[in-house]
Amino acid sequence: MRIFLAPLAAAALLFGCAAIAAPAASAAAPDVQWTKTLTEARGQSVYFNAWGGSPAINAYLGWVAATVKERFGITLTHVKLDDTATAVARVLAEKTAGKTGGGSVDLVWINGENFAAMKTQGLLSQGFATSLPNWRYVDTANPSVSTDFTVATDGQESPWGDAKLVFFSDTARTGALASMPKSAAELLAYAKAHPGRITYPAPPDFTGTSFLKQVLSELASDRAVLQQPAVEADFAAVTAPLWAYLDALRPVSWREGRAYPQNYPAMKQLLADGELDVIFAFNPAEASSAIATGELPDTVRSFTFPAGTLGNTHFVAIPFNSDAKAAAQVVANFLLSPEAQLRKEDPRYWGDPTVLAMEKLSPEERQAFAAIDRGVATLAPDALGPVLPEPHPSWMERIEQEWLERYGH
Secondary structure, X not given: OOOOOHHHHHHHHHHHHHHHHHHHHHOOOOOHXXXXXXXHXXXXXXXXXXXXXXXXXXXXXXXXXXXXXXXXXXXXXXXXXXXXXXXXXXXXXXXXXOOOOXXXXXXXXXXXXXXXXXXXXXXXXXXXXXXXXXXHHEOOOOHHHHEEOOEEXXXXXXXXXEEEOEEEEEHHHHOOHHHOOOOHHHHHHHHHHOOOOOOOOOOOOHHHHHHHHHHHHHHOOOXXXXXXXXXXXXXXXXXXXXXXXXXXXHHHOHHHHXXXXXXXXXXXXXXXXXXXXXXXXXXXXXXXXXXXXXXXXXXXXXXXXXXXXXXXXXXXXXXXXXXXXXXXXXXXXXXOOHXXXXXXXXXXXXXXOXXXXXXXXXXXXXXXXXXXXXXXXXXXXXXXXXXEOOOOHHHHHHHHHHHHHHHOO
């Protein structure tokens, strides 16, 4: 792991002191209910169901577990998932069986169609997020904090991080970024000019599905229709440009479309091995983070599409039948703390963008965020381009089914 500049270390130390002192300084009148929650949480165990495919994220969650154990007496276990839908199905099965307590999932990393499914099925605890003490730091001006893939969050999930789709390539092989594609259409043209050098993970992998959403959002004749629930009568016409695009991409893609990477880590490895020219991730700092951990060469650089790429917020939620709701709330609150958000945004640990509003932080905390060395491959915020809104979850459920029928064999 590469060593970052000394100013970050100094700022982190300063921030660490400020973070520990902040509650005493800001809480002139302690919240009686939150004090009860902290008391109830001590000694509880939280089974946090979260994607386990990234060593960096797993290590970050290990730090979270150690910290909440030391400070709050909570035992946090990271249940590593390949697909969040697995946790959703487990909670649904428990509800169907009448198990209204003692659920196997106490906290889940979630957004999009999985949140919509849990909310519709009544699988979530009632709104808790806006009552968390650290909610006061959240950037509530960000519309994706209150609306998840067009579905109102209603406080049933607590924001954890922001995401923006970015592309990157190894400039040692592909040359200057100015020659890189600037839209989905140009990416297809690049694939035709460089057969075998472009691919995407197979849906329902999150990154693969995101690629389909990006293409559909760019090519749809009326993007607004994607913000409404999918209607079967209109599905074929609305998605026709997507299937035409994928049909044209398949024969010139990696392995001529006979195989697809299983997930983002597999696609990243193909870039590292020199088999691909362009890949993408839902994290602006992903390339820098991978460089820092030695997974990608330091000649990798990020780029985006000037007309916009998908962006969203991801969350944590508490299932209705958890017996550790108090501890789950304490963990969710800690994940929202400036301390935890600072570490998460640092590419040395993860690089995931914060959901906090800088103007709501103390000067010392803002300085600590500003001092983060975001790495050579991270685009500045003003270079990320516009955010394209996520489609309603029903579109992706139907598109994933159609993709599997067309290409999943």
